Amino acid sequence: MEMNKETDDQSGYKMEELLPVLAELAEKVSGCESSSMPYEKAEQLMGAILYCIREAEGAAGNALITGEKLPAAEMYKLGCKAVKEKVERTIQRYHEILPEFEDYGNRCLHDTFVLGIPEFFKWYDMQTNPQNTILTLDYPVMRERGKSCGIDAISEYVDAIYLEQLFLSDFSREYVLRVLRQQSSDYRELIQNVTEVVLEDVLLRLIVGRSLDQSELTQEDREQLTRYQGAEGRKKLQNTMEGILEKMTDQYYGASPDLLAYLNIPVSGIAARISCRAGDAEIKDLLY
Amino acid sequence: MEKNWMELLQQKDLLEKIRQTNSYAEQFGLTLKEEDMQMLVSERQHSLKEQRRVEFGQSILPKIIYEFCDSAYLNQNNYTEVLTRLQDIFFLYKNEMMDEISDDELLHFMKEQFETVCYGDTEYLEGTCLSQFAQAIRAGYEGYRKSDGYGEYTQFDEVKRWDPELYQEVLKDLFWR
Numbered sequence: 001m002e003m004n005k006e007t008d009d010q011s012g013y014k015m016e017e018l019l020p021v022l023a024e025l026a027e028k029v030s031g032c033e034s035s036s037m038p039y040e041k042a043e044q045l046m047g048a049i050l051y052c053i054r055e056a057e058g059a060a061g062n063a064l065i066t067g068e069k070l071p072a073a074e075m076y077k078l079g080c081k082a083v084k085e086k087v088e089r090t091i092q093r094y095h096e097i098l099p100e101f102e103d104y105g106n107r108c109l110h111d112t113f114v115l116g117i118p119e120f121f122k123w124y125d126m127q128t129n130p131q132n133t134i135l136t137l138d139y140p141v142m143r144e145r146g147k148s149c150g151i152d153a154i155s156e157y158v159d160a161i162y163l164e165q166l167f168l169s170d171f172s173r174e175y176v177l178r179v180l181r182q183q184s185s186d187y188r189e190l191i192q193n194v195t196e197v198v199l200e201d202v203l204l205r206l207i208v209g210r211s212l213d214q215s216e217l218t219q220e221d222r223e224q225l226t227r228y229q230g231a232e233g234r235k236k237l238q239n240t241m242e243g244i245l246e247k248m249t250d251q252y253y254g255a256s257p258d259l260l261a262y263l264n265i266p267v268s269g270i271a272a273r274i275s276c277r278a279g280d281a282e283i284k285d286l287l288y
Numbered sequence: 289m290e291k292n293w294m295e296l297l298q299q300k301d302l303l304e305k306i307r308q309t310n311s312y313a314e315q316f317g318l319t320l321k322e323e324d325m326q327m328l329v330s331e332r333q334h335s336l337k338e339q340r341r342v343e344f345g346q347s348i349l350p351k352i353i354y355e356f357c358d359s360a361y362l363n364q365n366n367y368t369e370v371l372t373r374l375q376d377i378f379f380l381y382k383n384e385m386m387d388e389i390s391d392d393e394l395l396h397f398m399k400e401q402f403e404t405v406c407y408g409d410t411e412y413l414e415g416t417c418l419s420q421f422a423q424a425i426r427a428g429y430e431g432y433r434k435s436d437g438y439g440e441y442t443q444f445d446e447v448k449r450w451d452p453e454l455y456q457e458v459l460k461d462l463f464w465r
Contacts, residue, residue, distance in 0.1 A: 025343040033390035035351075036336070036343040036382060 013053065015073040018263045021049050024073070029128050044129055051131040051150060052079025056085070083130050083151055091121060092194040097162050100169065102174050105188045112139035113161055120154055140193050163262040164195040170252055171198065175212050182215075199263060200270045203241050205249075225278040234275035241267050302329050313357040315365060320353075324368040331372045339379040348378060348391060355395045359410025373410040374398065377418065383457045384422040389432060396437030397421060405441065405449065420444040 025045050026037060053072065056079035071077070094117055103110040116135045123134055131150045131247060141160035143154055168176060179201045180187040180194065208221040217225075228237040242264060249260040306325045313319065320328070332349055336342065342433060352374050357363060362370055364439060389397075402415040424444050425432070434438050442449075 023344040033392070034382070034387060035346050035348045035391055036379065037387065038383065039340045039342060041387070042342045132391045 006095055012069070013075075018046070019053050021073050022046055023077050025049065025128070029192045034272065038258045047131045048128055049076050052076050052083060055079040055130075055152075058082070080096070083126050086151045086155055087121070087126065089125065089153060090158050091199040093155075093158050093162060096122075096164055097158070101165060102168065102173065104168075104173070104180060104194055106139070106180075106190070106194055107188055108139045109194060112137060112285070117158065124151065124154075126151075138191060140191065142262065159258075160262065164193075166256075166259060167195055167263060168198060170225055171202075171212070193266075196266045196270070199266065200273070203244060203270060204268075204274060206244050207237075208241060210255050217219060225274070227278075228271075228274070228275050229278050233278070237275055238268055238271035241271055291293065293433070294422070302332070302347050302349060305347070306353070309350050309353040309357070316323060316357050316362070318357050318362060319368050320368065327368065328371060328375070332375060335376045335379050338376075339383055341379055341382065347373060351395060352378060355399050356402070359408065361402065370410060371416075374402075377410065377414045380414070381422055382416070384449070386426045388425050388430075393437035394434050397432065397440055400438060401441055405445070405447075406425075411430060417441055417445075419448070425427045 002086070022042070022045055025048070030037065049072075053075045056075045059078070059082040100116075101113065103114070114136070120134050124130075125132065133149045133153045135154070137145070137153070137157055141157060141159050141164065143156065145156070148156055176194070176198055183197050184190055196224065202212075205214075208217065208224055210217070210221065227233060231254050244268065245260060245263050249256055249263070253259050261279065303325055306328060310319050328337075328349060332343075332347065337368075349371075352371060356371070356374060375413060377396065378398070381398075382391075385394070387457060398413060398418070402413055403411075406412045419439065422443055
């Protein structure tokens with residue numbers, strides 16, 4: 001049969017290798033009470049199998065890396081184990097963050113992280129629907145979600161919140177709230193990333209050499225910033241900011257490469273924003 | 289080219305299993321010829337596709353045959369035709385009941401009504417008995433789990449089937465008065 005020759009591009013397994021795994025899972029799910037199921041359910045189960053196989057491929061030390069291709073059923077089992085371990089790791093990380101967690105009055109951050117994430121773990125179905133992210137993850141972290149889903153998406157999200165909390169914890173609550181308030185009086189209701197707002201303010205202050213207490217830019221500061229106008233200036237500003245971030249993470253965060261990589265994500269955007277406003281009257285509003 | 293892998297699942301060799309049912313159904317005077325079996329298998333494909341369902345491993349068709357072959361309303365003339373209809377109805381109501389009910393529970397319910405209130409009428413089974421039962425299941429009824437699908441219909445039946453008092457009265461009118 002021609003369709004037997006078809007291969008699932010993502011998993012690298014032929015459909016005929018995946019079907020026995022699907023049949024076994026379907027039997028397990030229906031508890032031998034039903035010999036048939038709707039297309040939608042069968043598709044969901046096939047999605048679960050492919051998700052687990054991808055998880056197994058992604059897990060360190062799997063057979064594919066060493067060049068040996070394991071049977072689909074075995075890869076699926078390894079994947080199930082990898083998913084379970086990832087769930088456990090993510091729960092552990094979540095509980096590490098929670099006691100010191102600070103939402104700075106941002107309702108979206110509170111609802112997504114404090115109320116939403118536990119609901120995910122409550123409803124997450126590792127066996128039949130591990131690819132379901134369940135949550136819409138409304139609070140935007142700085143790292144784009146991309147194509148990840150299920151526990152992958154949640155794990156990446158919790159890691160991002162961990163890094164954001166780590167960064168913000170080094171600043172006083174009053175300073176963070178002042179920055180947010182000055183950026184928008186409606187900051188509690190805004191669906192925006194708190195860390196990016198604070199990071200922008202911090203980087204600007206470090207560039208002009210002003211302390212966190214100072215709220216006005218001097219004439220000298222403004223002149224300094226005009227150097228960063230235009231495409232070239234923007235690139236220069238971005239490089240300067242990246243250098244500052246490296247030093248900052250080295251000095252205050254134990255040279256965490258994860259934090260440095262995460263804080264670098266919005267830097268080009270921040271540089272572009274500052275560069276655009278550097279020459280005009282708005283310069284006085286740059287500091288929050 | 290919709291869902292090739294699903295269609296692949298439905299290509300299982302079912303004929304042999306249907307052939308085996310003949311040795312049991314023969315005692316009730318029912319036999320499926322080779323062309324009847326081919327027809328049933330092809331109708332199964334059609335029915336599954338229409339109801340957007342997929343069968344894994346064992347097909348429901350042999351189970352339907354074993355459940356219904358001792359029916360008082362089946363004979364060699366209508367055997368294949370009724371089996372085809374029962375198969376369609378089965379898949380339709382698995383969907384209508386949102387897969388809440390097991391294969392066995394649904395088959396028990398179908399067989400019981402087919403033999404009693406339906407008097408072998410598949411239209412009545414589909415359009416009335418199963419329709420009312422499915423409505424109850426969608427509304428959250430779960431009593432069939434305890435009863436295994438037996439003796440369920442009386443509580444949902446909207447037609448008064450048998451009134452012993454009226455029967456006695458008519459008897460008296462006819463013979464004693």
